Amino acid sequence: MTTYSHTLVTLACACLLLAGCATVPANNPNVVPPQSQYDSIIVDGNGRLLSINQLAEELAPADVVVIGEYHGHHGAHLLQLLVQSALYQQRPRQVLSMEQFALDDQPELDRYLTGQSGEEELIADTGAWPNYKASYRPLIEFSKNRNVPVVAANAPAHIVRCTGRYGDAYLDELDAGQRRKLPDAPFTDTAEYRRKFFETLGGHHGQAENSKRLENSYKAQLLRDNTMADRVIRALKEFPGHQVIHLTGTFHAENRLGMVAVLERKRPDLDVVVISPVFWTSGNTLNSLLKAHQEKGDYLYFLQPLPEEYKDNERHRNSITEQFRNATELSCD
Template sequence: MLLRLSGLFLALSFISACSSTSPTEDSAQASSIQLETYYDYVLYNPNDQQIIENTHSLAMQLADSQVVLFGEYHSHPAIHLAQLRLLEALYQQQNQLSLSMEQFNRSQQTVLNSYLTNEIGEEWLIKQTKAWDNYRSDYRPLVEFAKDKQLTVVAANAPREHVRCIGQQGLGYLEGLEESERAKLAQDFTTDDPAYQQRLFGNAHHGDSEQSNNHFFAMLAWDETMAESIVKQLENQSTQQVMHTVGNFHIEQRQGTYSRVEQRLNGQKVSSLVAINHEEFEKLSDQQKQALGDYLIVVKGLPKRYQNKANQLAEFKHIKKQSNKQCKSAN
């Protein structure tokens, strides 16, 4: 989600599991990581500094985790491939599994359910939920696997229109919402989180800025709502484990959605799989890798988004304009 949020907050393995022919799959004990294509990835346990052989092996290590948070760089082919393979592997050892997704919000749950029960077709699902542009290429495989296995898919996120209004008006916006709309966002917010706030804004953060605080509260609206959605699904007796797909920023360093899930789990275990590109991975110390997440998925870095500042600023200006559309007060 971070790539999608850049404007809002500036202004407002290897091919694993089933493949036995992948060169990286056969080199799990190799001393160096080689990633030739955008479909190659390596799964890594930072606690013992060992490469994990494949997604089946990772699933075994995650067997006692009630919640598995799978971080992603949106539209990275290797990560989306690994998400599907891990979902398959988790299902094979625990069929009381649910899939939770950042990519749908609570207001879309009814439509999503209608698709899963074959009441509507995919095109109607995409149009009615205004699905992400990369739904067909990246998220369709996950949803179709869940549909085939009759797994629950949780539309976990907060509606964008409410998040945008929080970014403009602060948490006071929630007080004016009707009960049905208020239920689309988490009931509880933990706002005292300076480390997460600092990571979000970096050196640009000014703790006494009302605008900065409102932008942070908007970020929390996503984190808190996703966390609450995940844990509510665990309260359903048909679910013993939830795998949640989410933008990497939300779970790095066990902050954001990770910490909010942990707060609500009452001692149950949450585990993260955090994405990192190979160049960054090589620069981190063992301690830094451990701090980043419980497990890592190492991938080939995506192409540079902008070659010059002018192009980048033009894109940010467009996103800022969209994010700053006038928000009507809920009062």
């Protein structure tokens, strides 16, 4: 393909994804990979390419829209904002639910949204994620400017950490006020999710040398999932008739596992739509990627892979060791 032809194809795809051109099939040979870390290519379950506006039209009837992300990927966060904005045009009665804030951050989040504190105060008082300004500020500001409620949906970090250290028995040590904020059944799961978690972490339950640590880590993961599902359910009750957009790391939602499985088990009447990210890896076509990852979501969005974090394996191991050491030093008293 000549440079000129490639440019035309790229412009055509940009038109398709942002301006709302007609859908085209995923096997179209002119579809090119994402051209930057901000680009994404959206595909529905039938393999059709969609623009943001077309996606929003299809998402409008849903009760809950779950958008998975690769944390820190600019393309994922841009897509989340575009979906939020486009859906607002369809259904302005909207609630934004975020894994990125814990439920005990809700008072400080509300103070910021109502203009009672500034951004640096929000960041300091909630311990906001390091990439807040680059990744989540636009979503919060969009919500603030339109009086869209924002739900701090995650379990408190110290409770998650200590559950990961001591297992589910740690919740028995919480005072009544802390325990009451968490779900009644905080470790609801599915066999498929359990299998995926242990396979991903490289262990196998009952056989791995560190199976107890993995088991506790799994309980910590379930606490996050169940708390997020519980917060979404509460938001639907508190704001009847509103559509909830929930943002979370893709592992918590893809294949309708994690918090999505919990949500659907506790509220099977809900219409829940899952949008999952997939890296467009070198040598693949959209069609091959769609076939390999189609089950991850009702809709997929393809992104450029993130840069490789380490070339030096020893430095990578040292970094992981240091993270575990820092977590161990934190008290669970």
